[in-house]
Amino acid sequence: xxxxxxxGIAVLTIVSAIAALEMRSLIYGGIALMGxxxxxxxxxxxxxxxxxxLFQIAVYVGSIAVLxxxxxxLVKNELIFQKKEDPKRRYAGIALxxxxxxxxxxxxxxxxxxxxxxxxxxxxxxxxxxxxxxYYWPALIAMALVLxxxxxxxxILARRQDGVEDxxxxx
Amino acid sequence: xxxELIDFVxxxxxxxxxxxxxLSVKRxxxxxxxxxxxxxxAANLNLVAFARFLPHSGGQTFAxxxxxxxxxxxxxxxxxIIVAYRMYKNIxxxxxxxxxx
Numbered sequence: 001x002x003x004x005x006x007x008g009i010a011v012l013t014i015v016s017a018i019a020a021l022e023m024r025s026l027i028y029g030g031i032a033l034m035g036x037x038x039x040x041x042x043x044x045x046x047x048x049x050x051x052x053x054l055f056q057i058a059v060y061v062g063s064i065a066v067l068x069x070x071x072x073x074l075v076k077n078e079l080i081f082q083k084k085e086d087p088k089r090r091y092a093g094i095a096l097x098x099x100x101x102x103x104x105x106x107x108x109x110x111x112x113x114x115x116x117x118x119x120x121x122x123x124x125x126x127x128x129x130x131x132x133x134x135y136y137w138p139a140l141i142a143m144a145l146v147l148x149x150x151x152x153x154x155x156i157l158a159r160r161q162d163g164v165e166d167x168x169x170x171x
Numbered sequence: 172x173x174x175e176l177i178d179f180v181x182x183x184x185x186x187x188x189x190x191x192x193x194l195s196v197k198r199x200x201x202x203x204x205x206x207x208x209x210x211x212x213a214a215n216l217n218l219v220a221f222a223r224f225l226p227h228s229g230g231q232t233f234a235x236x237x238x239x240x241x242x243x244x245x246x247x248x249x250x251x252i253i254v255a256y257r258m259y260k261n262i263x264x265x266x267x268x269x270x271x272x
Contacts, residue, residue: 003173010182017186020205021193033205036186040212043182046174047223052234056215059238064208064245071249072201075256084198084263093196101188108180116176118224127228128235136232143239150243154250 006046013039026072026080034065048122179220186213200252200262204245211241 016035023029037060044053072080132140186209193206215234222230252262259266 002178006174006178010178013182014185014189017189017209020209021189021197021202026199026201029202029205033208036209037212040216043179043216044219047179047219049219049223049231049234052215052219052231052238055235055238059242060208060212064242067245067249068201068204071252074253075201075262076260079262082199082263085196090196093192096195097188097192100191101184104184104188105181108177108184113180114175114177116224118226120226122223123226123228123231128231131228131232132235136236139236143236147239147243150247154246157247157250158253 006043009039009042009046013043024081027069030065030069030072033068034061037061037065051125051128176220176224179216183213183216183220186210186216198263198265200255200264203264204248204252207248208241208245211237211244 013036016032016039019032020029020036023032037056041053041056041061044050044056190206190208190210190213193209194203197203197206215237218230218234218237220230222228222234255267256262
């Protein structure tokens, strides 16, 4: 049986996901995306995983959403409000979304998932720490390298070329 | 726990479908990035939901890995947006001619 808190978070998450894609202004869309990410963090708390929820809030709502908002503010004002869409493509997209929802929903309802409930205690933090440091330590190191590599790559990509800078100054 | 596994999986499917709709309809680079984020979050929700109901710590561990990698992906994606905007003065993917195969 679904409780009212779950229902509230589900409505917030799904409505703000639609708003993030459909709002005219990209800035409001970015703020709506923050609502979706916060809603997912709420689900993690409902699932007795406060560690993942706090990580989600720190990384997604705290840094990624702010980074996205700053990038939006770097582009021209008219592009933020521009909404060029092919209506045929839009109807095809809505049809694809509904087909996907109905077909996947039918598969899930007919599977044995509906009978799975649990009364067991939630996973302890210690187990997550053991997972990270004992079983998946090579993956942890690889992830650190990927993160530092991607941040360096992003900075190299986004840096202003000297020639371009001079050109813009003369303008 | 009053909620069942299927409730979380249904929300996750709805988010996945919304993300795929955004990815297929929108031509704005930033909106496509929003759609990708929504899909990644749907996957994370599934991982944590299964981790709670099995119960097994692996799902939470993989969700944490996934969140960290998604942060790296967004950083590179936003840098690409800035480069593309500097080159084309637009963020519409239909205008990025030199990226076409």
